[in-house]
Amino acid sequence: MRARPSSEIASIAEARALLGLSGPVDEAGLKAAFRATVKAARPDAPGGDEARFRKVIAAWRMLRDDQPAARTPDAPPAPAPSPWMPKPSDPLIIITPQQALKGGQITATVGAKTGKVRLPKGVRSGDRVRLKGAGEDGAPLQVPVLIKGDEALTAMGDDLYMTCPIPTRLLEDGGRLEIRTHAGPRSAWIVAGQQPLRLRLKDLGLPARGKHPQGHLFVNLIPSEDVPSAAEDLLVRFTRVWTPDRLAA
Numbered sequence: 001m002r003a004r005p006s007s008e009i010a011s012i013a014e015a016r017a018l019l020g021l022s023g024p025v026d027e028a029g030l031k032a033a034f035r036a037t038v039k040a041a042r043p044d045a046p047g048g049d050e051a052r053f054r055k056v057i058a059a060w061r062m063l064r065d066d067q068p069a070a071r072t073p074d075a076p077p078a079p080a081p082s083p084w085m086p087k088p089s090d091p092l093i094i095i096t097p098q099q100a101l102k103g104g105q106i107t108a109t110v111g112a113k114t115g116k117v118r119l120p121k122g123v124r125s126g127d128r129v130r131l132k133g134a135g136e137d138g139a140p141l142q143v144p145v146l147i148k149g150d151e152a153l154t155a156m157g158d159d160l161y162m163t164c165p166i167p168t169r170l171l172e173d174g175g176r177l178e179i180r181t182h183a184g185p186r187s188a189w190i191v192a193g194q195q196p197l198r199l200r201l202k203d204l205g206l207p208a209r210g211k212h213p214q215g216h217l218f219v220n221l222i223p224s225e226d227v228p229s230a231a232e233d234l235l236v237r238f239t240r241v242w243t244p245d246r247l248a249a
Contacts (some may be wrong), residue, residue: 012066015059019134027067034060036220039161054189074090090145093129095155097160100124100145101182118128122209133171133196137174152181158215159205165188165224171197179219188219197221 004065009015017022019033034056041053091110103121107114108131115131123129123145132142147155154161164179174192178185181204188199198220205215 001142009055009058009062011205012062015062016057018059019063021063030060030063035159035218036198040158042149042154043238044154065133087150091141091143093131093143094146094148095119095123096150097147097155098182100147101157101160108143110141113141115141117143120205120209122212123147124157124206124209124212156208158212160215160217161220163220163222166197166221168225171221171223181217181219190221197223 009018011165019030020036021030021033025033038053038056040048041056042048043053043146045048053088070075091243093110094107096132099119100123101121103119103123105116105118108117110131113131117129117131119129125147126144128142128144131143149155149161152162154199160182164177166177168191170177172192174177174190174194177188179188179199179201181201184206186201198218201217201219203214204217208214
C-alpha cells in the first residue's frame, strides 16, 4: 500500500464518518456519498462551512486512495477534483443557479464599481465575464463568477442539486414520484426501500459550454409525513375542480 500524504483526516474511520458511511463501499457508492456531503459543506451554500468543506474533500481523497483498484500499480488514482473557491479578497460577481442556467444581462456591483454584465448561458463558478464600464476610463473588467445556491437549487461544477420531499409511504412501497424541477415536472420511479435517497435526472444540469459538458440534476429525496401521496394529490386536485359550487354554477 502506498504511503498516504499528510491530511486533515486522522484515519479511515474518521473519513467514513465524515462522508456518512458505516463501512467500505464501491467506487459508485463513494462518489455518491462525496457528492451529497460536499454539497452540504460548501461555504457558498446555506449552512456551509469552509473548514468542513476542506475536510470532506480530504476524506474523499483518503477513501478513494484506499480503494483496492487505486492501489494496483497499473491503475493509479485519478486526480481529485478541485472545486473552484475564491479567495476572500477576490472581486466577485455573485449569481444564482437560475441566472447561470438562462444567461442574459444583469447589473452587477464589484466593490465600488457597478456595470452591466452579459452572462453566457451555462456559465460556471470560476468563469470570468466582462463587467462593462467598471474599469479605468470606462474599460471593462474581467471578473470571476460565483454561483451561490438558494432555497431551490445549488450548483457544483456542471451539475445542479435540489431537494424534494417524498411521502414516507412511497419510500416504503415504491411507485411514481413527480418532481417539480427548474425545467418543469419530471417523473421518476422509486423502488421500495431505495437507498441512497438520491436521483439523477440526466441533462438537467448547467448547459454545455466550451469544454464543459452538459450537466445533470441530482435530487435528494427527503422523507416527509406531510407530503400527500400521488393518489391523495390527484384526489385533492379532482375535488377542487368538481366541487358542488362549481357544478351548481
